[in-house]
Amino acid sequence: MTAVRNLTIASLVLLLGVLPVQAQEGEPPAPLPLNELRTFTEVLERIRTSYVEEVDDATLLENAIRGMLEGLDPHSAYLEPEAFQGLQDTTTGQFGGLGLEVGQEDGFIKVISPIDDTPASRAGIEPGDLIVKIDDHPVKGMSLMDAVDRMRGPAGSKIKLTLVRGTGRPFDVQLERAVIKVRSVRVEDLEPGYAYLRITQFQNNTGDEVRRSLAALKEKGDLKGLVMDLRNNPGGVLQSAVEVADAFLTGGLIVYTKGRLANTELRFNATSGNPGGDIPLVVLINGGSASASEIVAGALQDRGRAVIMGTDSFGKGSVQTVLPLNNDRALKLTTALYYTPNGRSIQAQGIVPDIRVDRAQLTRSEDEGGGYREVDLLGHLNNGSGEAEPGLRTPVTGAEAERAADYQLNQALNLLKGLNITRAR
Structure with a gap:
């Protein structure tokens, strides 16, 4: 037989x-x-x-x-059945694991980006880190799918990753797996008239969420400027990226794709509906901004709609088509490349920011913190203007302090203020 x-x-x-x-x-x-x-x-x-x-x-x-x-x-x-299901889960915003977007480089697993508010981001894992061991098992020679399978597991279970950052020595990170619920869009006020729009990942409903957020910001009053944060955003659904770019553009090309097959050559154009209007816009990117993030940044840059700030993006400009097979399996196959409106290929090039700002951290020295000033001294002279005098300054704490320490974000806010000054003249 x-x-x-x-x-x-x-x-x-x-x-x-x-x-x-x-x-x-x-x-x-x-x-x-x-x-x-x-x-x-x-x-x-x-x-x-x-x-x-x-x-x-x-x-x-x-x-x-x-x-x-x-x-x-x-x-x-x-993609075997479990991996196929996992891929579908990531586009709906809830899945199990660590919250890492990973790729493969030189036989090791490379972190493209940790996802906000997940075990990976809380553990301090950064874009570009190489995973060399998973629970003491070397990943050299391990397939990407096998590595991903090892990192997945029941919520609450523990896992140890051995990482290498840059030219440093390997170090271990202990994590606890969790059900990852990705909040795609987050909005905050930076200062009166200036807002912060964070897109963590492009999911099926991200475009709608961005439009709702823009409408809510406009209802609050005069919106003088917006920072869109795409840092460490690993991408996601193409259509959502198109919808986000469309929210700030009126007509014209957003992105196009080219491949060997006729049905892989697609063009995506903006519509007339433009809730973002002409609001001054700064987009933050870094090495963890990939795929759909690069499509948005590239479109807004080529069309002159936004100032791109930060560091070079990841450079994933290829299109993957998921082709279902029998027995609940699927083929994830690269079928085309993305091109920006000006014909630039994103693949292995990435988006180069208009203004390069490396990551840094602002620290407040003791003498400029919440210390005394002239106004706090007993018997000080008034300034004669009749305006109320400021009291003791209170120290910045919590999320406000974390935001104040973000050098790139502060530079983006300063740029928006400068743009408004020049527009008013």
Whole structure:
């Protein structure tokens, strides 16, 4: 029976060799490479008969499919049922794990971005960190999907990651897995007339949330400027990125894609509905801003609608199409590349900010904190203007202090104020 099964697999593959591969439009049909197919069937047979442990045919063939996709690029993958479901969960905003967007580099797992308010971000994991061990298991040679599977687990369970940051020594981080509920859009007031719009990830409803947030900000009163924060935003749903850019543009191109197939060549244009109006806009990006974040930043930059500030973005400008297969499996395949309105490819280039501002931290020295001033001294002279005199300054605490320490955000706010001064003249 085994011999018959062996013959069936080998003969099936070899018979396929006489059939031409279906050609793309405008291309002549190409025959399958017979010598390579013979090598494949020979390797398959040798493993089945000589490997130290017996391996069933289905496992061998699935491993072959997985390897075939992993050899293409870091983002193409064969999704088994659990991974397919996990991918669907991330676009709806709730999933289990650590809150990390990861890729693969030199055989290690590289952090693209930690997601806000998740175990990963609270543990201080940063974009660019390399994960070299998961629970003391080396990741060198491990597939990206296997690494992701190891990092997933029941909420409340513990995991240890060994990381390398830059040229430093490896260090361990202990985390507790949680159900990740991603809040896509967050809005805060920076100062009267100036607002902060944080987009954590592009989910199915992000475009609608941004439009609602803009309407709410306008209802409060005169909106003089807005900071859109896309730092450490790993991307997400393309349509949501288009909708967010559309909220600040009136007509014209937002992004287009090009691939080998006709149906991968798409163009996305802005509509006339523009709730963002002509509000002065600064967009913050960094090395953790990827994919959909880069689409928004690139569109607003090319169209002259926003000033892009921060550091170079990640440079993921490829389109992945999820193709469902049988048995609840799917193929995640790179099918096209993104281009900004001016024809710039984002892939491996990223978005270069108009104004480069590296990450830094503002610290308040003791002599400029909540100390005494002239107005606080007993018997001080009045200034004669009749205006109420300020009392003792209270120290900034909590979220306000954290925001005040964000150097990039402070620079963005200062720029908005400057833009308003020049507009008023």
